[in-house]
Amino acid sequence: AQKITQTQPGMFVQEKEAVTLDCTYDTSDPSYGLFWYKQPSSGEMIFLIYQGSYDQQNATEGRYSLNFQKARKSANLVISASQLGDSAMYFCAIFSGYSTLTFGKGTMLLVSP
């Protein structure tokens, strides 16, 4: 079985500052993928970034980067230069083996002016 743990129920950050959202995972599959999704108050799920277990470099997508530490089984999302529009729920998820995603409980990020 695979598992995602997000230990931060909520995070606060000021506009233009960087913030790190934590994610640890557990899987017995040697090949897996890690995803981060954003869910704004409107409810839709927005894909942010992906990291494959065999990728040599940490994934980056614009202001999003993934701090992937395989030995520690962590895949933290770093958002640089936070914007008010970044206020949302953020979900970490793992994909492995049986072609299904397992989600964490999420972290609510609030960006203040």
Place this chain on the structure above:
Amino acid sequence: NAGVTQTPKFRILKIGQSMTLQCAQDMNHNYMYWYRQDPGMGLKLIYYSVGAGITDKGEVPNGYNVSRSTTEDFPLRLELAAPSQTSVYFCASSWTGTGYSNEQFFGPGTRLTVL
């Protein structure tokens, strides 16, 4: 290219009623999924399908049924609705296979209330 579409967006059911949540995708994805999201929680997998005619249970399948007769459509059937099925339901699809990121594309969700 509409992506993943879901209907209806909102629905209120009485206990014991049945309904079908519709999901369609136009990206020719092989995999399709149904999730439910309870308030303040992450998504939990109900059922998924790896192709037309093939479905399998996820983490929380009880009280639901699915079918996949075409690549495009993956309806979710609720029989004998119960208050515990009050949730937001998301359909998703992906092109899953070696060499792909397996990113799942989500529909906008269906908010279901059972009273």
